[in-house]
Amino acid sequence: MLDIRLVTGPGRFDTLVLPVRSVEGTDAPASLVPTAVTLPDDLVTEATALVSAAALTGAAGETRLHLRPLATPVRLLMLGVGDGDETGWRAAGAALVRALAEETSVTVALPADAPPEAVRGLAEGALLASYRFRLTDAGSSPALAELEVAVDEPGRYDAALDTGRTTARMTCFARDLTNMPSSVKNPEWFADQVAGLAADLPEVDLRVWQPDELAEAGFGGILAVGGGSAKGPRLVELGWHPAGATTHVVLVGKGITFDTGGISIKPLSGMKLMRKDMAGAAAVVAATLGAAALRLPVRITALAPLAENMVSGSAFRPGDVIHHYGGLTSESTNSDAEGRLVLADALAYAVDRLAPDVLVDLATLTGANSIALGTRTAAMYTENDELAEALVATAAEAGERSWRMPLVGDYVEYLGSDLADFYSAPNRGAGSVVAALYLREFTGDLRDRWVHFDMSAPAWSSDAKAELAKGATGWGVRGLLRWLATLG
Ligand code: BES
Ligand code: MN
Ligand code: ZN
Numbered sequence: 001m002l003d004i005r006l007v008t009g010p011g012r013f014d015t016l017v018l019p020v021r022s023v024e025g026t027d028a029p030a031s032l033v034p035t036a037v038t039l040p041d042d043l044v045t046e047a048t049a050l051v052s053a054a055a056l057t058g059a060a061g062e063t064r065l066h067l068r069p070l071a072t073p074v075r076l077l078m079l080g081v082g083d084g085d086e087t088g089w090r091a092a093g094a095a096l097v098r099a100l101a102e103e104t105s106v107t108v109a110l111p112a113d114a115p116p117e118a119v120r121g122l123a124e125g126a127l128l129a130s131y132r133f134r135l136t137d138a139g140s141s142p143a144l145a146e147l148e149v150a151v152d153e154p155g156r157y158d159a160a161l162d163t164g165r166t167t168a169r170m171t172c173f174a175r176d177l178t179n180m181p182s183s184v185k186n187p188e189w190f191a192d193q194v195a196g197l198a199a200d201l202p203e204v205d206l207r208v209w210q211p212d213e214l215a216e217a218g219f220g221g222i223l224a225v226g227g228g229s230a231k232g233p234r235l236v237e238l239g240w241h242p243a244g245a246t247t248h249v250v251l252v253g254k255g256i257t258f259d260t261g262g263i264s265i266k267p268l269s270g271m272k273l274m275r276k277d278m279a280g281a282a283a284v285v286a287a288t289l290g291a292a293a294l295r296l297p298v299r300i301t302a303l304a305p306l307a308e309n310m311v312s313g314s315a316f317r318p319g320d321v322i323h324h325y326g327g328l329t330s331e332s333t334n335s336d337a338e339g340r341l342v343l344a345d346a347l348a349y350a351v352d353r354l355a356p357d358v359l360v361d362l363a364t365l366t367g368a369n370s371i372a373l374g375t376r377t378a379a380m381y382t383e384n385d386e387l388a389e390a391l392v393a394t395a396a397e398a399g400e401r402s403w404r405m406p407l408v409g410d411y412v413e414y415l416g417s418d419l420a421d422f423y424s425a426p427n428r429g430a431g432s433v434v435a436a437l438y439l440r441e442f443t444g445d446l447r448d449r450w451v452h453f454d455m456s457a458p459a460w461s462s463d464a465k466a467e468l469a470k471g472a473t474g475w476g477v478r479g480l481l482r483w484l485a486t487l488g
Helices: 041-053 086-099 116-130 158-179 187-198 211-217 220-226 279-293 339-354 368-373 385-398 409-415 431-440 444-449 477-484
Strands: 003-007 015-021 063-067 075-080 105-109 146-150 204-209 234-240 248-253 255-259 299-309 321-323 329-331 358-363 377-382 401-404 450-454
Touching: 003 116, 003 158, 041 075, 063 086, 075 086, 086 116, 116 146, 116 158, 158 187, 158 279, 158 477, 187 204, 187 234, 187 255, 187 279, 187 299, 204 211, 204 279, 211 220, 211 234, 220 299, 220 321, 220 339, 234 279, 248 279, 248 339, 255 279, 255 339, 279 299, 279 358, 279 477, 299 339, 339 358, 339 431, 339 444, 358 444, 368 377, 368 431, 377 385, 377 431, 385 401, 385 450, 385 477, 409 431, 431 450, 444 450
Parallel strands: 003 146, 015 075, 015 105, 105 146, 248 299, 248 358, 255 299, 358 450, 377 401
Antiparallel strands: 063 075, 204 234, 234 299, 321 329, 377 450
């Protein structure tokens, strides 16, 4: 991982990054920002002339590289930071990594008046944009290995840098899990990865429910969906319980390690990327580990129901009746609507056994998410206006977009089955909405303190852009961590 350090003084490296701020609300020429470390007068004069000669606007993420072959430092990167807030610096951090991918060591001169959040944004943007998923030597990673941030008072920025680092590290953990091919990533493997990280955080509790324990306790949804696979299902229950915490949040994440669709098999076009169908599970465990690493004063339990949805002689069928944890039943209308079956068990378990203050689930639940909102925005459902506002706002500040969708009352009747309490997938339109209505049936007393994110679309990026790499995005980790930090 890229090493980011705070330094006082002008920095040691021969690439210097100078921030350029935009003039609010205009695309008027921007100006160089006075930096915390004192730079030689001739350098400032040159850089100032450069900003105007190059007609820089200071827009967040704008870059202009200037070579000075006979001078020191030999390279100047003019870097647009927008308003100089966290969002602007996040874009700038990502742009810097992309513009200086050939350099190994660079120094950024922070503005004299930069708030601590600027360093958080810079760190998150740079670390997330440097991310690559590699199983072989093919392809190239950015060479950039060291980034010095030149400041006057390191103490002012330490905590922000630590938060940015932890947030990025956990987002990259979620990306790694989600990018991993499913030949490796079975439910047991996923649980082992969580155990590996949990071991470094002694105050975190981990229980991995084995198939016989799931059967004993009546987790019929997880067992039905996992029944067609040679690799048995698991339920990961990960807890962070700091002394004195007064709020308990349960985070549930869909963990289908591969989704063939089951007997209702998907065509290849819809199946080939279905290793990502555990992105919700990855996000909730990563956010919980991040909260523990940051010692946030809130109790968190992450539940990740893990199963592989395969086609075989032991696979569940359309028309089967599934007995969920807690006793409610579903008639499986389509084995490709498998995520909601495993989530139903986990939600019912959370309500019955953990009785949290707030229940949040994240799931790559429906293709309808991207039909409604495109590729970068999650669909959010809740009855609770306050939670809706808080979660949309914190996610947006973190650089993740979601949009609140309606839990349309009229469509509840679609769920009526002759054979069971509910149809799993009535298939009468509004796929993302109806899936949310189905999940709500399992939230019991927590019904108005439950939030569901259908994050099928933003979990994956088809290109490397800003702080996103191609492939898994780690969507949810940043927004959840920021929201959790507001509780307690
Ligand atoms: N995992 C898929 C949803 C999905 C689609 C995630 C595209 C990411 C990208 C889910 O299990 C699924 O197959 N949903 C079906 C539901 C239908 C059978 C009611 C869908 O959306 O078509
Ligand atoms: Mn499916
Ligand atoms: Zn699925």
